[in-house]
Amino acid sequence: MVSEIASCLPAFYRIPAELLTEFARPFFDKSSPDYSQETLKILRASCPQFAYLSPVQAKLFRSIRLRASLEDVEWLETFELARLAPFVKCISFVPLRYSWAITFDLFKKIIALQNPPTGQSYQLFSPNQIKEGFEFYISHANNIKALYNSDRLEKAWIVALQALPRTEYIRIGCLDYDYHDSQPTQVPRCHVNERFIGNTRMKSEHTALAATVGDALLTTVAVCVASVDKKPKTLEVGCVFNGGPDWLHRPKWASISLDGLKELIFCPGDEAYDGLFCPDHRDDVVDTCATTLASILEKCQHTLTSLGICVPASMEYGETFIWPPHGQAVVALPKLESLWLSDMDLRPREFASFLLKAKSLQCLDMSSTNLDGGNYSEYKYIWNAIRHHEKRMLLKFSEIIGNDAMEISLSYNTGDVIVFGDSNKGIWFAAEEALNKYLAGSGRWTQPLRWYFDGEDENEVGGDDSSNVDEMETDGDD
Numbered sequence: 001m002v003s004e005i006a007s008c009l010p011a012f013y014r015i016p017a018e019l020l021t022e023f024a025r026p027f028f029d030k031s032s033p034d035y036s037q038e039t040l041k042i043l044r045a046s047c048p049q050f051a052y053l054s055p056v057q058a059k060l061f062r063s064i065r066l067r068a069s070l071e072d073v074e075w076l077e078t079f080e081l082a083r084l085a086p087f088v089k090c091i092s093f094v095p096l097r098y099s100w101a102i103t104f105d106l107f108k109k110i111i112a113l114q115n116p117p118t119g120q121s122y123q124l125f126s127p128n129q130i131k132e133g134f135e136f137y138i139s140h141a142n143n144i145k146a147l148y149n150s151d152r153l154e155k156a157w158i159v160a161l162q163a164l165p166r167t168e169y170i171r172i173g174c175l176d177y178d179y180h181d182s183q184p185t186q187v188p189r190c191h192v193n194e195r196f197i198g199n200t201r202m203k204s205e206h207t208a209l210a211a212t213v214g215d216a217l218l219t220t221v222a223v224c225v226a227s228v229d230k231k232p233k234t235l236e237v238g239c240v241f242n243g244g245p246d247w248l249h250r251p252k253w254a255s256i257s258l259d260g261l262k263e264l265i266f267c268p269g270d271e272a273y274d275g276l277f278c279p280d281h282r283d284d285v286v287d288t289c290a291t292t293l294a295s296i297l298e299k300c301q302h303t304l305t306s307l308g309i310c311v312p313a314s315m316e317y318g319e320t321f322i323w324p325p326h327g328q329a330v331v332a333l334p335k336l337e338s339l340w341l342s343d344m345d346l347r348p349r350e351f352a353s354f355l356l357k358a359k360s361l362q363c364l365d366m367s368s369t370n371l372d373g374g375n376y377s378e379y380k381y382i383w384n385a386i387r388h389h390e391k392r393m394l395l396k397f398s399e400i401i402g403n404d405a406m407e408i409s410l411s412y413n414t415g416d417v418i419v420f421g422d423s424n425k426g427i428w429f430a431a432e433e434a435l436n437k438y439l440a441g442s443g444r445w446t447q448p449l450r451w452y453f454d455g456e457d458e459n460e461v462g463g464d465d466s467s468n469v470d471e472m473e474t475d476g477d478d
Contacts, residue, residue, distance in 0.1 A: 063090040063169075066160060068217060070147055076156040081163035090169040093157070093221045095239065098141035099209035106209075107134045148216045157224040170232045172221045173214060173239025173268075214241035214268075222256050222296075231260025237296070238267050242288060248295050258300040265308045266293050290325030297331045304333055305360075308340040322372050324350040332357040340365040347371075348378040352385035361389065365396040376402050377454045386414060386439050395439065402452045408432055414439050428452075 061084050066072055111130050125133070147153050161167060218241050225231060235258070248254075268289060289311060297304065311321035321344040324330055330350055336358040346369055355361065364386070371378060379402070386395070392415045399407040410432060412418055417440050418433070431452035437443025450456045 057084075057087050061087040063092065064088055065092045065094050066157065067094045067096060068144060068147070068153060068213075068220075069096055070143065073147065073153055073156045076160055081160060085164055085166065088164045088167055090171065091160070091164070091167050092171040093173070093217060095173065095210075095213045095217045096140075096144060098137060098144055099213050100138070100141040100145040101209050101212040102134075102138065102141065104131075104134050107137065144213075145216075148220060154220050154223055157220070158227050161224055161228045165230050167232050169234045169236070170221065170225060171236045171238060172218055173237065208242070210240040211242040214239035217241075218292075219250070219253055222258065223252050225261075226256040226258055226299075231258070233261070234263040234265065235261055236265040236267070240268060241292065248292065253295075256299055258296065259303050261300040261303055263306040263308075264296065264300065264304060266296070267308075267310045289321060290323060291328060293323075294325055294328045294331055297333065301331055301333050303335060305335050306338040307333070307336060309344065310340075310342040311344060320345045320370070322347060324354055330354050330357060334358070335360050337361060338363040338365075340367075341369055342367040343369075345370045345372040346382065348381040352381040355382070355385040355389060359390060361391055361393055363394045363396070366400060367396075367398040368401075370401045376452075379453050380445065383435070383439060387441055389414070402431075403455045406452065408435065408452070410436065412436060414441075416440060417442055 064084070066076070108130060111125055111133070217239050218237065225235065293309065297307075309321075309323065323341070323344055324347055326347075330353045333354075334357070337360050339358065339361060348371055355364070386393070392413060394413050395410065397408060397410045399409060401407055406428060408431065416436075418436050430448035434443060434446045434448045435452075438445060438449065447456065
């Protein structure tokens, strides 16, 4: 009977999957000029023969996005996720742009940034429209808050992680760019997590709206990841959040274990980050951000092998992320092999201790780093930790700031002594060459390094006077 039905189908439906794969190859092969996600979606919708081809599904469903919304939860509760299990490698957990922390006064302020001044030919939104918009907005925001508090969202995401065991990469906080409100009476361009409204820079009180949502999102995803047996290899934290001691001691967060994670990428608010900090909130934001990172590291310190930290400063106010955080014990990461740091201030003694405790470290990548306090002579704590580290490691230095805002950029293995060529090229090149020899263990803290880091007068810098050295000691148990 089955063969009779099959014989009645058009010939195209009887083509073997291998041939169909060859037909579709130009659309899922990234090297092809015809490749695009949109083309694949159209191809998949055009015919069930293409819809279930493994190469097509693998390209379309390698990464999926789960929004913190009732609609997505209902979808998860009814959809057979097992159909996607062979393909999904990455899940992005996305916050909607509604914050229950907003007030009507703040809502009006945000709308006022877009509304032309009174007396011009027209107003984008009337007072009644703004009132209706706020009522619509806060209703949706409170529904989302109730969804977090009910644990329904958490249960749905745990089921999703369990049904998709091949997931290796978890993202937290990528914005829901597909969400739009077409009616001004609903939400007049007042969205959480946006950095700009029109051409006006958002202020700290607007960022606080996003951070309220980020707190709930980060906690919920971390609980879900901790609840599944097979942990993803990589966790990326990209949401804006408040953090802080009270938040870190909530029962849900305190009970979380993230052992099993291999890689952590910590870039909170990395998308359109300008304007996150402001003078009134600088210390609180920086401290809680660093404290939260330290708490996450404690929960995966026995399995983490790769760590990346990038918390760009606000260009307007110049605030920076300080690592390791003040008032926190240095976290030991004995299995850490790769460390990437960008756009931050380092506390030299504590960071040197951190490096020495990372006994498996093989690659150190530092870009645009500075020292907390600006005493560049204390860089010697960090250089001594590298010099005396039990592992030979690859160093990648880019724009390491020193005396007179000069910058060093180098890349080599700590055991290699590089020939820089003509030593008469200048004091800057002499400092780079001296640092290479110092980190390789074949040189001392010579006068070019004293100029670059200790601030000696360039005219007093002479040759390689290795006897005139007072090498700092680094205590790895600090």
